Amino acid sequence: MSRTSTPVVIVMIEDDEGHARLIEKNIRRAGVNNEILIFRDGTSAIDFVFGNGSAGRGGTECARLFLLDLNLPDMSGIDVLARIKADESTRRSPVIVLTTTDDQREIQRCYDLGANVYITKPLSYESFANAIRQLGLFLSVMQVPEVD
Amino acid sequence: MNAEWPVAARTGAIDDTPGGRGGMRVFFRGFVGYNLLMMSLGAGVLLVIVVAAFLFGNRVQEQAGDALRASRIDRLVLELIGDLVDAETSQRGFLITDRESYLQPYHVALVEFERDAAELLRRVPELDDGRVVQIATVEHLIGLGRRKLELVKHNLELARTGRIDEARDVISSDVGKEVMDQIRADGASIRDSAADYRIAQAAAMRASADTLALLISLCAAMIIVLVMGAASVVGRHTRELQAARRALEAANSGLEDRVRERTEEIVRANQEVQRYAYIVSHDLRAPLVNIMGFTAELESAAETLREFVERQGAGRDDPEHARVRAAIDVDVPEALGFIRTSMTRMDGLINEILKLSRAGRRALEPAPISARELMETCIASIRHRFDEAGATVSIEGTLPELVSDPAALSQILTNLLDNAAKYLVVDRPGRIVVRGRIAGPSAVFDIEDNGRGIAPNDHERIFDLFRRAGVQDRPGDGIGLAHSRALARRLGGDVTVDSDGHSGTVFHVYVARDLAARLRSGHS
Numbered sequence: 001m002s003r004t005s006t007p008v009v010i011v012m013i014e015d016d017e018g019h020a021r022l023i024e025k026n027i028r029r030a031g032v033n034n035e036i037l038i039f040r041d042g043t044s045a046i047d048f049v050f051g052n053g054s055a056g057r058g059g060t061e062c063a064r065l066f067l068l069d070l071n072l073p074d075m076s077g078i079d080v081l082a083r084i085k086a087d088e089s090t091r092r093s094p095v096i097v098l099t100t101t102d103d104q105r106e107i108q109r110c111y112d113l114g115a116n117v118y119i120t121k122p123l124s125y126e127s128f129a130n131a132i133r134q135l136g137l138f139l140s141v142m143q144v145p146e147v148d
Numbered sequence: 149m150n151a152e153w154p155v156a157a158r159t160g161a162i163d164d165t166p167g168g169r170g171g172m173r174v175f176f177r178g179f180v181g182y183n184l185l186m187m188s189l190g191a192g193v194l195l196v197i198v199v200a201a202f203l204f205g206n207r208v209q210e211q212a213g214d215a216l217r218a219s220r221i222d223r224l225v226l227e228l229i230g231d232l233v234d235a236e237t238s239q240r241g242f243l244i245t246d247r248e249s250y251l252q253p254y255h256v257a258l259v260e261f262e263r264d265a266a267e268l269l270r271r272v273p274e275l276d277d278g279r280v281v282q283i284a285t286v287e288h289l290i291g292l293g294r295r296k297l298e299l300v301k302h303n304l305e306l307a308r309t310g311r312i313d314e315a316r317d318v319i320s321s322d323v324g325k326e327v328m329d330q331i332r333a334d335g336a337s338i339r340d341s342a343a344d345y346r347i348a349q350a351a352a353m354r355a356s357a358d359t360l361a362l363l364i365s366l367c368a369a370m371i372i373v374l375v376m377g378a379a380s381v382v383g384r385h386t387r388e389l390q391a392a393r394r395a396l397e398a399a400n401s402g403l404e405d406r407v408r409e410r411t412e413e414i415v416r417a418n419q420e421v422q423r424y425a426y427i428v429s430h431d432l433r434a435p436l437v438n439i440m441g442f443t444a445e446l447e448s449a450a451e452t453l454r455e456f457v458e459r460q461g462a463g464r465d466d467p468e469h470a471r472v473r474a475a476i477d478v479d480v481p482e483a484l485g486f487i488r489t490s491m492t493r494m495d496g497l498i499n500e501i502l503k504l505s506r507a508g509r510r511a512l513e514p515a516p517i518s519a520r521e522l523m524e525t526c527i528a529s530i531r532h533r534f535d536e537a538g539a540t541v542s543i544e545g546t547l548p549e550l551v552s553d554p555a556a557l558s559q560i561l562t563n564l565l566d567n568a569a570k571y572l573v574v575d576r577p578g579r580i581v582v583r584g585r586i587a588g589p590s591a592v593f594d595i596e597d598n599g600r601g602i603a604p605n606d607h608e609r610i611f612d613l614f615r616r617a618g619v620q621d622r623p624g625d626g627i628g629l630a631h632s633r634a635l636a637r638r639l640g641g642d643v644t645v646d647s648d649g650h651s652g653t654v655f656h657v658y659v660a661r662d663l664a665a666r667l668r669s670g671h672s
Contacts, residue, residue: 022445
């Protein structure tokens with residue numbers, strides 16, 4: 001990921017530990033070395049990003065990129081997406097929805113709410129690993145807006 | 149019937165109104181019974197009136213005839229006496245005037261007397277078999293009359309022979325008067341008897357007429373009662389009929405409500421099953437990605453290990469090293485291979501479930517379809533399958549036009565055609581025939597093959613998800629038929645199968661002829 005003044009932090013919201021690990025591994029294999037913060041549910045991620053809990057408004061000083069799963073244990077990923085895109089401090093941060101669902105209505109809703117990319121997790125691992133590595137390559141060249 | 153009309157048969161089963169029609173039948177039988185009873189009672193009363201009127205009429209006629217006969221006897225007696233008086237008067241005139249012309253009435257009276265006497269003798273026995281006036285009395289009267297006439301005749305002879313004074317003596321001797329008085333007394337007695345009888349008959353006639361009138365009045369009253377009874381029965385039954393009709397209407401509307409409720413329940417249950425299938429298949433995917441992912445990680449780790457062991461063990465020849473190499477070269481790849489194939493299979497199954505649930509969720513889009521074109525497209529899309537199997541496919545006759553969802557219908561037909569190609573047998577050339585027809589509200593497509601067939605006890609099982617029949621020597625997951633049946637049912641029909649288990653199979657696809665109308669009428 002091209003660096004400007006501050007390093008971009010990747011915020012991954014993914015309830016499946018195995019998925020999170022596989023995604024992380026494959027992104028690293030693509031040569032992306034940015035910090036990756038992993039949250040297992042929507043609440044803790046929102047607490048971290050918006051500072052509603054003890055974590056405070058952590059990481060507000062750096063640019064962020066979100067990797068978002070839709071099937072979360074405590075809330076729908078769509079709620080998290082809406083929240084990110086509604087908040088002034090986060091609405092320009094790219095959000096990549098990475099989920100198993102390929103329901104057309106879900107996909108449309110995510111784009112309607114302002115998701116930047118929607119990726120369906122391929123079922124076969126080869127395609128999965130391949131997709132994530134390409135995503136890593138994509139991340140390594142994309143520009144993320146700086147924080148105001 | 150069931151085989152021909154699966155849809156109709158199923159909806160027909162709902163039409164079950166316990167007791168309703170049976171009760172109705174009993175009700176009508178009672179009604180008819182009442183009316184028949186009323187009618188036969190009325191007919192009986194009328195018959196009684198007719199018979200009574202006839203009998204009493206006869207009796208009155210007889211009584212009137214008797215009365216008439218009595219008065220005739222009365223008249224005859226009077227005439228008889230009159231003849232005698234005429235004869236006597238005529239004799240007196242002759243005696244006084246001595247002119248023959250005065251004897252004219254005498255001669256007439258003689259003839260008249262004989263005639264009247266004969267008639268009286270004839271008539272008397274006719275009256276109540278001679279019980280009213282004794283024939284002896286009449287004969288006595290006639291005897292007296294003859295004696296009187298003898299006397300008159302004797303006087304006339306005396307006068308003609310010049311012994312006129314002698315004749316006058318006879319007349320003044322009161323012999324003639326005594327006879328005449330006796331005659332009058334006898335006549336009066338006969339006339340009294342006849343008059344009494346006549347009066348009795350008249351009274352009897354009046355009594356008969358009174359009885360008849362009473363009988364007629366009674367019958368009239370009974371008819372009025374019966375008519376009123378019948379009217380009230382008809383009225384009551386009409387009211388009952390109306391009440392029954394209202395109850396039936398209420399029951400019918402209740403039934404419609406119930407059918408609607410059930411349909412909604414089924415629709416909800418169906419949606420729930422689809423949601424369930426969708427969620428399950430999605431949730432199953434997530435761990436599967438992990439298993440696959442970490443299997444791949446294991447493989448690459450094993451590869452690293454293998455390279456390391458190979459490098460380390462170059463030239464070495466100890467048994468422990470050989471064991472490690474065997475594990476890493478044979479056991480680990482084998483285990484990973486099984487994990488991988490199982491995963492692939494599970495992946496396939498989940499994908500199929502997902503496809504099924506998606507097919508159930510997809511909104512149907514009815515459009516006019518030329519079945520022939522659709523069928524040809526389906527055949528063309530899997531032409532290579534028939535070519536591989538060396539099979540011929542033909543469409544026999546005309547295929548019906550219909551309004552349905554083309555994608556779903558072609559999915560069903562393609563599945564069945566593919567199946568037909570898949571289960572052919574090597575020892576006879578494959579021949580697949582497609583036919584179509586209209587059966588009531590359904591369009592029917594028959595897909596017939598001469599393949600290996602399906603054993604009768606597998607006919608239902610093959611439509612279950614993941615179940616297959618016969619030798620498991622062909623690839624497949626046991627999804628196609630379940631999917632086809634689910635689709636056909638959404639299209640307002642079903643898929644059924646006929647097969648003897650060895651010489652071939654016929655699949656029947658039923659779909660609603662007009663899916664648009666069916667969807668409009670509230671089926672989902």
